Each structure stands twice: as C-alpha cells, then as structure tokens.
Amino acid sequence: MDIVQSYWPGIFLSCATYAIAAMSPGPAMMATMGAAMESGRKAGFVLGLGIVASSMFWGLLSVFGLSTLLLTYPGAVWFIQIFGCIYLLYLAYKTLRSVVSSSELKVSSSDLSSKDALSFFLHGCALNITNPKAIMTWIAIISLGLAPDAPIWVVFAVIGGTMIFAFVFYSSIAFLFSTQKMVNLYAKAGRWIDGFMGLFFIYAAFALLRH
Template structure:
C-alpha cells in the first residue's frame, strides 16, 4: 500500500497531462472531428480507434525506452526531465497563444475517397505514428509519472490507463462532433479551455524541471 501511495501522484499527473493534452485539438483530433462531421459517425469512430492504437504504441515504446535508459544510465533522468519540461512549457505557450487568438479550429475530413472502417482505423494509426510531436509528448508524460527505480507495474499502469483514456476521449470526439452544433459550442468555450490548458502545462513543466527525484 505504501508503494502505491509513493507512485500514485506521478501516475495521476501523467494521466492529467495526457487528458488535458487530448483536450487541445491537434491534427489527429481535428481529423476525427472532421471525418465524423463530413463522412459519418462510424468513420469517425474507426479513425478514433486507429489514433488511440497509435497513442498506445507511442506510450509503450516511450515507456520501454525510458525504462531501459534509466536502468543503464541513471543520470539520463536529468536530460529527460529537461527535455520534457521544456516541451511542456512550449505547449503552455502554444495554449496561451491559442487562447488569445480569435482563430477557431479547422476540422475537415481526410483527403481521398471514402474508406472502409478498417481503412479509416489504419489511417488514424498512421496519422498518430507519423506525428513528429508525439515522441516529445510521450517523453514528457512518461517522465512525469515514471520515477527512477520505479517498478514495472508503474509503467504498465501509465501505458494502460492512457490507452483507455485515449479510446474514450477520441471516440467521444467522434460521437459528439458528428453534429455540427458541437463545433460551435466548442468554439465558444475554446479560449477558456486553452487558457486552462496553458496554466496546467506551465505548472507541469515547472514541476518537471524543478523535481529532484
């Protein structure tokens, strides 16, 4: 029980970073929204499942990679935390910039002909796996929750939990934004959402950079 309480704050912080990160639409989320609106809810859900699977792949690769690095080079945690912390601060800057902008989200369907459900899922997976920011995002998330010397179950809990969250959130996007009114509602609340995200990313980045663990 004591061991769980030791690692639980970091796990919850990693979950929070992931959850709020998904709340800030990037290319993958906008593709899900646009596909649900322009093609169908079913196509959007298929694309969402592909994105979630890609997210799981990135999480697993990052967790395994960082665990291996930390097991061999304990000092590497300092470099990892600096990279992750600076990236979170950059996300905070982007979120505050978006909050100050009058520019709304641009959601559109994927180019090309209509695909099968598997085709949309495969495209969603490719979109997520070829996203150049995904590696930095997952380094930051895993670094928040994975302390040096942490047992394997901590990485398993982080990866499994974020995968389940990814499925739920991306599918919710697909279902909710299959009606255009949701884009309008999100647009009205966008600035407040982005400002909140900016504050959290700034807090998480500062915490990661100043952590002594």
C-alpha cells in the first residue's frame, strides 16, 4: 500500500500541470469558444473532442519514447513549430475574412451533419497536433509523474486523469459559450469577436516562432 501511495503525488502533479496548461489562454480554447458561439454547442463539443483525442495521442507517444526522441533531435520540434505557425495563420485568415465579409453574421444552433462534425473534429485534432506547447507539456508531465520504474497503472492514471479533465473542460467551454447570452453577444458583436480571435491567432503563430 505504501508503494502504491508513493506514486499518487506524481500523478496529482502531472494532472495539475496539464490542467494549468489547458486553462491558459491558447488557440485550442479560443477555437472552441468561437465554434460554440458561431456554429453551436455541438460544434464546440466535437471540436473539443478533437483536442482531447490529439492530446491523448501526444500523451501515448510521450510514454512510448517521443520525449527522448524530441530531446535527441530538437530539429523535429522546429518543423512542428513551422507547421503550427502556418496552420494558425490559416485560421487567422479564415477568421479575419469573415470580418470584412458583407454577408450578415448568423449564429447556428442546428444539428451538425456527419461531414461538418468530422470537419470540426479534425480541426480540433490539427490544433493540438501542430502545437509544440502540447508536446512540451506532455514531456513535463511524463517527467513529473512517471518514474523510470513506474508500473503501467500509473501511466493509465496519468493519461486517464488528464483526459477526463480535458473532456470536462472543453465540454464546459462549449456549453458556456453556446448559451443564449453568449449567442446574443456573438450576434451583436460577431465581427469584433472574430477580429479579436483573428489577431490572437496571428499573435499565437508568431509566438511559436519565438520559442
């Protein structure tokens, strides 16, 4: 029992590290908020699922040696930064294009088609897959929570705990920012909100290159 309990502080620290990183404002949070306000709760929820899935992907890869590989070949992180920068600039272009559009902005609350749901899901995956912050967060998590002799249940405890938090967190964002109050706000100030988000994506893109 004492041996089992000795692993819990590391597990808690790993989950807390992930939670703090997830709650810090970033492209994933902003994209989930935007999808929920503009396209409805289901869109935000599905995009959040993509973020959770890609986060689990990085977590599993980190457990199976990705951390060592990236530390040995730091140039790999540079390539991910470049792709991440390009993708964020693409998001900025799409968002800012809606600001200058002459068409009326509308908030959708309709059901998603399978094609649209897949698009939002892949969008969420791409945000995290091309985000070096997600990789470095998992390197820190593995270092904090997994001792070299840690049993397999510790691995599942760390990944399971972080994924449960991620699911609850992004689902909550999708719910909150698709409420009638937020929908009305977007309907009135959609161009201002899109303008802010577009500028944020540009900032995040160039912030990647500075690291």
